Amino acid sequence: MSNSTALRIPYGTKDILPGDARLKRELEDRVAANFLSWGYDEAITPTFEYADTFALSGAGISDESMRFMDRNNRTLMLRSEMTTPLARMVATRLKNDKGVKRLFYIANVFRHEQTQAGRQCEFSQAGIEMIGAEAPMADAEVLALAVSSLKAAGLQDFLISVGHSAFLAGIMEEAGLTEKQADFVKTMILSHNAVGLEEAAVRFIPKDLKDLFRDLLYLQGGRDLLDDLEGRVKNQKSLDALKNLKAIYKLAEAYGVAQYLSFDLSLIRNFDYYTGMVFEAYAPQIGFNICGGGRYDHMMEAFGDPEPATGFALGIDRIILSLRRDGRFNRESKWDIYVAWAPGCQEKAIQKALELRNGGKNVKVATNALTPEEAAKACAENRCEAVAYVG
Ligand SMILES: N[C@@H](Cc1c[nH]c[nH+]1)C(=O)O
Numbered sequence: 001m002s003n004s005t006a007l008r009i010p011y012g013t014k015d016i017l018p019g020d021a022r023l024k025r026e027l028e029d030r031v032a033a034n035f036l037s038w039g040y041d042e043a044i045t046p047t048f049e050y051a052d053t054f055a056l057s058g059a060g061i062s063d064e065s066m067r068f069m070d071r072n073n074r075t076l077m078l079r080s081e082m083t084t085p086l087a088r089m090v091a092t093r094l095k096n097d098k099g100v101k102r103l104f105y106i107a108n109v110f111r112h113e114q115t116q117a118g119r120q121c122e123f124s125q126a127g128i129e130m131i132g133a134e135a136p137m138a139d140a141e142v143l144a145l146a147v148s149s150l151k152a153a154g155l156q157d158f159l160i161s162v163g164h165s166a167f168l169a170g171i172m173e174e175a176g177l178t179e180k181q182a183d184f185v186k187t188m189i190l191s192h193n194a195v196g197l198e199e200a201a202v203r204f205i206p207k208d209l210k211d212l213f214r215d216l217l218y219l220q221g222g223r224d225l226l227d228d229l230e231g232r233v234k235n236q237k238s239l240d241a242l243k244n245l246k247a248i249y250k251l252a253e254a255y256g257v258a259q260y261l262s263f264d265l266s267l268i269r270n271f272d273y274y275t276g277m278v279f280e281a282y283a284p285q286i287g288f289n290i291c292g293g294g295r296y297d298h299m300m301e302a303f304g305d306p307e308p309a310t311g312f313a314l315g316i317d318r319i320i321l322s323l324r325r326d327g328r329f330n331r332e333s334k335w336d337i338y339v340a341w342a343p344g345c346q347e348k349a350i351q352k353a354l355e356l357r358n359g360g361k362n363v364k365v366a367t368n369a370l371t372p373e374e375a376a377k378a379c380a381e382n383r384c385e386a387v388a389y390v391g
Contacts, residue, residue: 012113012121019333024124024320027153028106031126031314034152035104038145040128043103045085051077056302057084058273064111066121078110081271083296083311086129091303100132106316118288118318127293127313131300134308136244139277139295140251146291146312147257150281153319154328158283158290160260161220163267164245165274165294167229170237175209189216189266219265223249223258229265241276248277273299279312285325290318336361338384340375342391349390356388 009015016024032042048068052075055061059081066078079085082105090101106126113119128145130138143160150158172182181204188196194217201210212232219225226242226249233239245263252258260281269278269292276295283290293312300307323329337356341349346369353365364382366375372389379387 010121012115014120014122019331020320020329022333023329023331024316027320028124028126028316030152030154031149031316032104032106034149035126035128035145038102038128038141038148040102040104040145043086043089043105044107045079045082045089045105047108048076048078049085049088051075053077053088054080054084057087057299058296058302059084059271064113066110066112079107080111081109082107082125082127082313083129083271083273083299087131087296087299087309088303090129090131090307091300091305095305098132100130100138102128102130104128118286118321120317123318124316125313126316127311129309129311131309132307133310134295134297136247136251138308138310139244139248140255142293142310142312143248143252143261143279144255144257146279146281146293146314147255147260149314150291150319153314153316154323155283155290155319158260158281159262160279160281160291161264161267162245162248162261162277162279163264164241164277165268166244166276167233167238167241167265168268170235170239170241171209171212171233173237174233174235175205175213177204185213185216186268190268192217216266219263221263223263225263225265245277269294271296276310283319283322285322286318288315288318290315290322332383335364335382335384337363337386337388338366338375338379338382339363339388339390340366340370340372340378341389342371343369345369345390352388352390 051061051065051067054077065080067075070076086103086105094101104127106124108122108124110122113121115121130142146160172185185200188200197213197216201213205213226246230239230242249258252261267278267280273296274294275297278294280289281291291312291314295310297308300309320329339349339353349365353363356363364384366378370378375387375389
């Protein structure tokens with residue numbers, strides 16, 4: 001019995017108990033209503049796809065991927081994120097829709113992770129993808145929608161770091177780095193390893209770029225940072241990236257969300273598919289990002305239907321954890337009315353409950369006859385506000 005798994009749940013999964021599940025649904029409903037009000041339409045894709053689909057999109061197959069075989073020995077994969085399935089769906093099923101596609105999803109995704117609070121192997125994402133638009137107007141909309149969705153989810157206190165994949169790519173090219181050297185630099189950035197970056201600067205970065213690479217962990221700041229950096233790079237790719245960010249920022253100001261934004265030009269997201277602006281949102285209660293996204297202009301092409309695209313996903317479980325740590329996610333479920341009945345009155349009780357529900361009340365009905373005293377006790381046990389006694 002002791003090593004039986006029958007009463008356990010798999011590593012990295014969790015039960016969401018009554019009460020919490022209700023709050024989670026309310027939160028997701030608010031986020032979904034907000035997506036709808038910005039013109040986004042819901043799409044639902046399979047929980048698993050062929051692993052090839054994730055290899056092709058740039059999301060990647062790695063040790064984190066949860067894979068298994070179908071009966072024909074083809075490798076399937078539990079979706080590790082939702083951008084890939086949506087891009088696959090648009091490229092294959094919405095090919096003839098030449099307009100800008102605005103889609104949203106609320107879905108569970110799966111990754112093998114070292115678990116801790118805020119990091120599980122199965123978690124819920126609410127996100128949007130905008131496919132078919134490349135202008136700064138699209139990226140600004142995505143940023144503004146991220147802000148308004150975080151607010152709709154109930155968060156007030158959060159910040160968004162904005163970077164640009166092409167800025168980093170440009171300076172790596174300008175420095176003439178091999179793929180291996182570029183990977184080394186990226187790993188050092190991701191692990192916040194200043195010593196490693198110093199080593200790179202000494203070993204293989206050209207003289208005029210050494211200081212910029214040494215500073216890679218500290219390229220954070222407000223709008224001024226973009227002007228400063230313009231003076232520090234020469235390659236067109238990075239300059240264009242900075243120009244792009246300035247244009248996006250200007251529109252973010254028009255949206256009234258600029259106060260949530262700061263720049264971090266060394267921001268690297270954990271997917272290879274990003275090509276332009278990238279961003280992550282942080283809340284003070286939790287050490288992981290609660291939202292992430294960016295532009296991915298090559299994924300649709302990989303699926304045979306070239307189109308620019310941008311989007312983001314909110315980490316619902318992390319948002320809930322932030323709210324909980326703030327003491328704002330701890331309500332017990334309650335119902336309005338407990339219908340109790342005296343012996344022989346069950347039909348009348350059923351009638352009463354139906355009427356009350358038609359009138360908009362949440363109602364529980366007793367399953368056996370009760371005295372009025374027993375009814376008061378049962379009402380409390382059932383977390384109902386009031387008794388309707390049918391006698
Ligand atoms: N799929 C990304 C978020 C994203 C949506 N669109 C672009 N990026 C993630 O899981 O973090």
